Amino acid sequence: MTGPLLSVRDLEVSYGTIPAVRGVSLDVGAADRVAIVGRNGAGKTSTLRAIAGITPAKGGRIEYDGVDITRQAPGKRLARGLALVPEGRGLFGQLTVEENLVMGAYHRDLRGPALAEEMERVTERFPRVRERMSQLANSMSGGEQQMLAIARGLMTAPSVLVVDEPSLGLSPVLVDEIYELFAALSAEGTAVVVVEQYVALALRFARHAYVLDKGAVALAGDASELSANPDLVDVYMAAV
Numbered sequence: 001m002t003g004p005l006l007s008v009r010d011l012e013v014s015y016g017t018i019p020a021v022r023g024v025s026l027d028v029g030a031a032d033r034v035a036i037v038g039r040n041g042a043g044k045t046s047t048l049r050a051i052a053g054i055t056p057a058k059g060g061r062i063e064y065d066g067v068d069i070t071r072q073a074p075g076k077r078l079a080r081g082l083a084l085v086p087e088g089r090g091l092f093g094q095l096t097v098e099e100n101l102v103m104g105a106y107h108r109d110l111r112g113p114a115l116a117e118e119m120e121r122v123t124e125r126f127p128r129v130r131e132r133m134s135q136l137a138n139s140m141s142g143g144e145q146q147m148l149a150i151a152r153g154l155m156t157a158p159s160v161l162v163v164d165e166p167s168l169g170l171s172p173v174l175v176d177e178i179y180e181l182f183a184a185l186s187a188e189g190t191a192v193v194v195v196e197q198y199v200a201l202a203l204r205f206a207r208h209a210y211v212l213d214k215g216a217v218a219l220a221g222d223a224s225e226l227s228a229n230p231d232l233v234d235v236y237m238a239a240v
């Protein structure tokens with residue numbers, strides 16, 4: 001297998017008759033760091049949701065590890081190693097932190113000591129989460145909930161971790177911590193794909209970047225090259 005781990009070709013997503021994604025193509029390699037940026041309503045979340053299978057693709061093709069997953073159920077994609085931490089975090093608010101983590105691993109058939117060990121391995125990176133295992137998820141602070149959502153994503157043992165707006169509502173210190181974690185994950189072999197409003201931050205982290213505009217890829221390339229492209233800010237990121 002020499003191609004990209006995740007390959008999206010000519011993806012289309014519509015809500016009713018209104019198109020939100022119009023032919024997006026992107027690649028994610030093993031251990032890659034990829035950023036998707038663009039103004040509000042550009043189609044970033046819709047693209048991620050279609051990749052995860054939560055929103056159906058109206059057209060195009062999504063391949064994971066060489067297999068066509070375009071019509072696969074979200075749970076199957078998760079089991080393959082493709083995990084999404086959604087916008088708004090998608091936690092089970094009335095369940096405890098621990099129960100949310102267990103839900104992350106539900107498809108892995110881990111029990112007893114194996115499950116405890118995995119929980120240990122994942123929460124090692126999130127001391128704030130570990131201290132609150134019996135607290136209800138919806139009583140955690142925004143930053144803690146974001147950490148928990150990412151921790152739950154890691155409980156799926158992903159090869160590709162896709163995170164929609166990781167920095168939303170977080171203090172600068174927490175944002176830095178989260179991006180340090182993403183860099184570490186990538187160094188350990190997990191590809192990380194982020195949708196991010198803080199373009200400078202995203203481009204510093206990423207190897208490859210895609211700028212979406214009106215549901216299409218307006219610019220794509222090496223993150224370092226894109227960050228030097230004046231069109232990025234002047235044309236595609238201008239305040240709306």
Ligand SMILES: Nc1ncnc2c1ncn2[C@@H]1O[C@H](COP(=O)(O)OP(=O)(O)OP(=O)(O)O)[C@@H](O)[C@H]1O
Nearest residue numbers: 015019020038039040041042043044045046047087
């Ligand atoms: N469930 C939905 N029903 C109808 N229209 C939707 C739905 N979800 C998204 N849209 C529309 O699709 C377009 C793309 O939305 P999307 O959430 O993908 O953008 P985004 O790039 O993630 O924006 P943001 O930066 O604000 O999160 C927008 O015009 C939005 O109004």
Ligand SMILES: [Mg+2]
Nearest residue numbers: 044045046087
């Ligand atoms: Mg969004």
